[in-house]
Amino acid sequence: MPKDAASSRITNAWDDAHANAMSEPEKLLYRSNLLGSDKRVTNYGGGNTSAKVMQPDPLTGEEVEVLWVKGSGGDIGSIKMEGFSTLYMDKLRALKGKYRGVEFEDEMVGYLPHCTFNLNPRAASIDTPLHAYVPKKHVDHVHPDSIIAIAASENSKELTQKIFGDAIGWLPWKKPGYELGLWLETFCLDNPEAKGVVLESHGLFTWADDARECYELTLETINRAIGWFEEETAGKAPFGGETHPTLPADERRRVAAALMPAIRGMISGESHKVGHFDDQDAVLTFVGAKDMERLAALGTSCPDHFLRTKIRPLVVDFDPANPDIAATLDGLKGMVEEYRADYAAYYERCKHDDSPAMRDPNAVVYLVPGVGMITFAKDKATARISGEFYVNAINVMRNSDAVSRYQGLPEQEAFDIEYWLLEEAKLQRMPKPKSLAGRIAIVTGGAGGIGSATAEKYLSEGACVVLADIDTDALAATEENLSGRYSSDVVRVVQMNVTSEEAVAQAYADMAVEFGGVDIVVSNAGIASSAKVEDTTLDLWNKNMSILSTGYFLVSREAFRTLKTQGIGGSIIFVASKNGLAASPGAAAYCTAKASEIHLARCLALEGAPEGIRVNTVNPDAVLRGSKIWSGEWLDQRASTYGTDKDGLEEMYRERSLLKRSVLPEDIAAACYFFASDESAKSTGNIVNVDAGNVQAFTR
Template structure:
């Protein structure tokens, strides 16, 4: 690996901006800068703190308050409300209550009693690690370069070589009260130290002002990186290359084939969402000679394996032979072996009071020539797990290049993974939403009903792929949803439902992005109006192509994926009351809509043995937000009723039995009903959402 100055973390501190900030705001500024670079610390990992002088709200006296990242926060994205605040004198009093290592977990229960100013942000187990260091500002980070040193067999020796007298070293210890006391001791006994390397864990640095602490952290990380770069220069990573990477197109093709199958086989305990990563660092590792041996050792940093499990599953794919069929055939055996190995690990390491064994399926899958797949309960967790394993790859590259890489001993790993305090944190998580772990595909996604449906499904925890032929409208819609719901739960793909290859490509994109599909909302539509004798073959065929053939193509490709997954599914057609009751001057449209309903019934018959349900929602006169009501169709329907276009909405409201307008959100609610378990015993059904239209009553 050649020496690369780009590996150095840049100093982003802005004195002008910093001059206008309070002490608490300086802590946040420093935290956000450090957390903005994943080479400095992984998402949710590490902690930052400052000891700030504030007025006690009761006494009015000036007291020292520890501001420290609260439980579950992320220093890169947090705001001021992400910090726990605690009286430092009360934290110091806790030392008199400490009964020793065997009882250190009970100290967490005392932290709420130290809360300053009724702050409801829970303090993390790392609080003592910051409280007792005798410096105003403390950073605890997980830089890849430093963990590479910390995870080396001779990490203490390497720490001394790289950092000299600037950085101390402490042997592995689980974060907690005892480690806080040991950090205090080494800092007080060695006042020249600027920080400490924690074996197999990470880096602590400190200073008495925010800028110095930030710059010390960067300097130590960059010193480790520069030393590694020099040592690894011209040295093949991971003992050299064993396989060549496939082309990007081929990698995506293979990943999209594997992901629904893996998802189906591992979603019985908890529905999984997938993520694919073929970054150069990932490909370097999965193609290497040392892949099997290093993967088996597992990860070192506790933050890594809490997200990724102690080790990944390496699939037996050979890119030169392209033995994908064999890999798929052997998946059951490989997964069974992994599950048995994990269960044995649990049995070897469990304590009498350990929580019950959790899902024993892998989180990380490594595929030579292809990349890395990760699966978790939601998209963000799956993506972040992949990012954590990428950090682990960087650590292994460095450690194995300068020493022997050491994964954390399995008992220590187990003690972290099944720590009662971690279990308590898991139990406090909110109950999953009704569509958590589900993936939905919505055609016509840039229109009013499509947008309302996507919003309804995302609010219930689903990931959504929006499909539409309108590239500009689709981009605007996706951007809006990203701003509203976050980037992880939404994706889009420009597609014409009448083009077979485009439909297949869209479903491949869905599998690659989310791991599969559980819900199809077939909603793409047009509308046309013409007397029968003026209906051209072109107009007739256009209706059949989009509303009949298009629905068939999207359903067929989705059905294939659902069948591969073998974990059931829901298909919802957005048809029309015109599929049940004909309208004058709309023969092409009515016939195509009737075909949709019959197709749904056919799908319900074939899907039932697989648990795949198919149902129909029939809207009527959804004018607001609908693209088909913005142009000629609106004019044509107004003309058919001999009225102006401005009168049309009121006409439909008065025509309905309930005298109500039908909105896109009303259709979305019906679609959600069929997509959710609330309708688990319904298939082949039709739900009219038309405010009451007697001729459309189903018989």
């Protein structure tokens, strides 16, 4: 075997020393996690595993046979013991007496809770009968690209026989459910020597009476398919060869940064979407290939694929040999509208009397020749995973079309999966989205106390957040903290000097590629200085104005450009200061710059209103805890101004306030959340003081 071929095979990771002390359910978990750890075995959330185990009945104490099987909605790579459903096998067998035929098979799902063992609350999945009726103790069902490439070929039955002989059988396409479970049972009884089966347009089932044997059989079957395809496709240009050149990496990102906010605005009418950009080699090969449009139009094959990606993508009209971004942007609206019309026509052709109402008709996947793939979904993780699924589909199409002819699912079959009433019921059970779900925020000064507290508040309400700061060390620490608690999907950082036009523009371009655009802008980057007017140097004056006035202008100007491109409104929040309304001794430069921020916000509120862009101001006062500007000279200077020491300054500010309370970063974050959320949908040009009460700063 060539060295590069060996590296393409999936490695057997089973460790007897680790597994021998395990119970059978623990071995099932171990096997599942091993299989799910390699995306060549199955995609995220795809496939399921099971084991039939003898256990004492909690009521009688008698040994009974229990099916342990991945529960509804789980992922075998990350599943824990509580992720498995447990059901009495004798009751599952008794279900056959309740079955009224294929036209009534969906009702069988309602009987599964009656089979529950030990009051397990984990809901059983629709695939439970497929595991229950295979007469072997251990069953793996996975979706490897190499197997689906066989299953999605026009002559998949012949290919299965050619590659595997009689060891692995074949069954024609059948929607997952009770009937398919009976088909599998019949196949096993009629073919007792078979070790598995390829399901047309779906995936692979393998089985054995030993956990390790089942695991190794699954890997052996997948690796045989990988090796066969490598031999058959060696020297062949994938997808008919290259038609469009691939742009350099920086150019690809530049095009994506221009397209993504425009697409996002067009498809976020019902709910805000978050984007993901992918330009890995497999994607670039596909989007630049001769056969790309033909294959893309056929749609995906495996149900797991098109439930995540819709049945087919939108191919963006872009010529990388003669790139004209402006022309592509001009034509985007027509492309999106055409896709929506095609989707609505597909729905009308295929719907049944009891079909759920048509869902969002917009594309999930956007293929851009020479550039890559863009995906949009309700949140970042879903957008990323949808892209991963389409890469699976690309791998399937590449191999299938190289050895046979790739075929997608028949349109009606695809519709019946997409609008399956059981699938609709699952969607209806999903929790209500958080208040900022689908929103994208950028927070300048994001590594400071107010900035990081505001970012955390937004993240807790479902937003994606870009932290912008000039302090790289503090930025890295804040990213690690927030990513660790809210996932790396939703947190990005960018080193940004707010006084640099280039740096600000690049930050928005990066945000567009990472998330698709922007909805919420929090201008919070700042400094503080204290000096009597006669001691205020021109450099100190200019530094305050540059960061606190010009910086807020540059960040807002770039925000307006992106927000207007999207056309779905937005919210800009200035974190100014009590000092912008009430003068303080020995801080003329700082107070003047802060006053400038407040008036700039008013001007922007006027300009933004026709576009649905709201601009509001939060005025903190004396937020000492966690604030970087209070850790240096400013603290010494203000303590000196008020004739106290560092320890007494916070107490002095608290006693000075009307409410006699300290102001914390979380208090400012709460006000920034109010102005970002729909709770303030009818507020613009406003000021909220968060200062525990200061009569000098009253706005009226």
